[in-house]
Amino acid sequence: MGDLDMGMASNGLTRRFFLERLGRMGGTAMLLAGMDALGFGIGSALAAPPKLEGKPRKNRVVILGAGNAGLASAYELTQAGYQVTVIEARSFPGGRAQTARKGFSLTELGGATQNCDYDDGLYINHGPWRIPYHHHSTLHYTRKFGVPLELFNNDNDASFLFFEKGKGPLAGKPVRKGEVAADMLGYSSEILAKLSKQGALDSQMGAEDKERFIEFLTEFGHLSKKDLNYTGTPGRGFLVDPGAGTDPGPGKPSAPHKLNDLLDSGLWHMLHSVAEWEQQRTMFQPVQGMEQIPKAIARHLPDGMIRYSTEVQRIRQSPKGVTVDVMRDGQPETIAADWCICTIPLSVLKTIDHGLSPAFAEAMAKCAYAPVGKIGLQMKRRFWEEDHSIYGGHVFCDNPDINNIALPSTGWQGQKGVLLGYYNFGPNAAKVSARSPADRAALALDYGQKIFPAYKESYETSFSVAWHRVKYNLGGWGMWSDEARATAYPLLTEPDGRLYLAGEHMSYIGGWQAGAFESAWQQVERLHARAMKG
């Protein structure tokens, strides 16, 4: 664990801090939010890979790592006529972009080996799982290589919020997000519309604006035109749904929660005018798992270009080139090239005999890596759909061991399904990951049972990951403090000799595949410009 995490752990994550973060992010990741606060941006700038024109003389490139950054580098350089070798420690392409399904095996550092035994066709994206519509680079590759996409339901008004730490009648009770939104915003609109009517805005708004503003609040908050009261709205759901004939006929409306109870509950932390940029509709997932993206890129590389199960152990440079000592099945080998693109996570790279300059090494050490955990629980029945009409989306919880339970956006109305039982970060991820896989599942099940009566009885098997304990990652993603972003990071965007760093950590869209792709595009372009000079 890096400085930052320790810092966060020792500062203590107060509930309010956690909720603010969780809330502000539309419920994704506390640490992603932390990253935002620390100067990480969100969104993806480049829509297409660079055009690499001309034939360089020195054209042998060794790429370290066959995650998305390494694969994109290899593909674009190969297209431009480079001779590329990719060294990958794992036996498959994609790095973090993994999908666990039957037969997938993972041994965490100092942990048990898990052999995923989901039913055929079921899987969990235990790494990246969703793609924002504006991540042009990621979507460039899905389009180019025809990876079929389906919508990822990232925001479901019908899904529950479950906060235990507040007060009042809504604490510890699953409440549908749509109810909370309708009521909190209904009351807020009522209050503001009435104040406005009473003249409270007269100093800042003309008569015409004021009239339209009240009209806006009335429509937005579903207020009664007559008296500007909020007394509920069909959009928050019915007590008895409308139907056929005269019974149920029009159904029975539901009554709103009390403002005071809502304020007590803390559930309002989950409401936002707009979701954070990278959490906004529309989001996608590849059909049959995120691994389909790297697999598709790898299929479009020449056979044998990627050397799998081959670990980088030593990197050396001379003014003329780069040599990389690797080990495969106990067999050492040395690969020589003119250039190197290194996409190994900095958490791992700093443990390797990399021979990089002291300034570079020092800068690398300033990037902290996030502890992150996920668990996929196979359920023999899709009770969330069948019993609760929740189709996809998240159940946001105020317990940071869990954070959110996510319901799958695939296999609608099927027999079984794999749901995400927790998505935890930082100290909580560290804590939960100290448990055995079975104990992690038990923790997830105990919690989920509070929300869904059929949780435990439907459970069949689990697969969990703690990325900080995964050998070739040692963390979920890189995090830069403001200070490191200002000092260390810019240095690392420059080559050290003939070696260029690429990967999600070399971007302001860290923790996203687009960060890996775009940093690869950027470094490949720079390398090419230099190679063309001779």
Next chain:
Amino acid sequence: MGDLDMGMASNGLTRRFFLERLGRMGGTAMLLAGMDALGFGIGSALAAPPKLEGKPRKNRVVILGAGNAGLASAYELTQAGYQVTVIEARSFPGGRAQTARKGFSLTELGGATQNCDYDDGLYINHGPWRIPYHHHSTLHYTRKFGVPLELFNNDNDASFLFFEKGKGPLAGKPVRKGEVAADMLGYSSEILAKLSKQGALDSQMGAEDKERFIEFLTEFGHLSKKDLNYTGTPGRGFLVDPGAGTDPGPGKPSAPHKLNDLLDSGLWHMLHSVAEWEQQRTMFQPVQGMEQIPKAIARHLPDGMIRYSTEVQRIRQSPKGVTVDVMRDGQPETIAADWCICTIPLSVLKTIDHGLSPAFAEAMAKCAYAPVGKIGLQMKRRFWEEDHSIYGGHVFCDNPDINNIALPSTGWQGQKGVLLGYYNFGPNAAKVSARSPADRAALALDYGQKIFPAYKESYETSFSVAWHRVKYNLGGWGMWSDEARATAYPLLTEPDGRLYLAGEHMSYIGGWQAGAFESAWQQVERLHARAMKG
């Protein structure tokens, strides 16, 4: 056209009236909204068909119409051991639940014949197109018969709003919905938070509530903690998206619109605390078109049970049974049964020699049918995705000839696509439908071109429908005024002799397939209860 439509047309639909309706409904259908105002409910009550136990003696049922109501009646009664005959005027099952694809042909009353010539695999759901997650009855059949579903993207923050009739710099400009939401709600939150801070709520809120309320507004509206100002938020989008390295690095933030400009534009009509009940996420569509639902039910009926291309011309009853005179290819035939379930739209039924009681006939006449039009435009390039990053959702417009342009929620990143060019209602539907198919397309293209520069150049072919001009429908759906709902409707829920009415019009979820299914379930149950008595 029925009373109601004429009423609406002659009252004149002011722009405000239209916008209110459009806005309140999350942008669906003015007349759907009109229906709501007139006492139509929204939502769906029954999760499963009735259990029909026991063997009735008189068990021959003739079902008129093989739309969803007729099909569901036939299926459930067949399961319960009834001898069922279904009479259907069209050559295919599904009634309104049609999908236009290559080879589909439609001749409107007094209109040209359109032969749909979309490319293979492309289609438009020119009738029903989306299924709310709480329409349990519709979802019952998709699940039971394994009709694969995919998400229908009904709310896309990245999509445009396009209002021409307002004032100021935002009038006549496509503006992304997320920007409008972030800014309108940001400013509203700022105003209310500041008023609250200044003590404006002190009479109605205790100190603790006040503090939390301000905290809520700060988080919800993305206000600065320091001074409660709203100055934009990443969630509204960037001027330059964040990316790799140091350039673009963190990207460049965007500046909010002015509150006054937003109020001038009228775009705020499209913002709501929660979407209307039947427009809420999650929504579905069957893979490969809505027709897959009725086709699946029809496949599960005994061969030959549905007599296609057979028109009901006369219905007669005696104390002992029902006879239906039908015509097929000029050949008359009479079908005798113990019971009749009639799912023919009332707009059509009242033109048939039905022999029903005068009170019944009078009540039927009180149901008005909505003029509704849709057009599907095949585009040779998915410019909305490629040029604008809009993946599904709607472009809401304040021109009631158009209302909304809908981008397809299928075929993501494909070569071509069919988008919905307009969805118009009432007098506007009547007006537009008076044009030839080619002229309707021209109208849609002229309008779309104002929003998307590549609209016209990408256009290939169109298919349009005006439901009020479709022979066996004569309108999109039934509409009840408050008065008719109170007097006529209840009468029609009772059988007239041995004839039971079913169909979307016999529900409070009219204009939705669930209304058809649930009224079928209800009438089948009543018929069975009576048949069991002897």
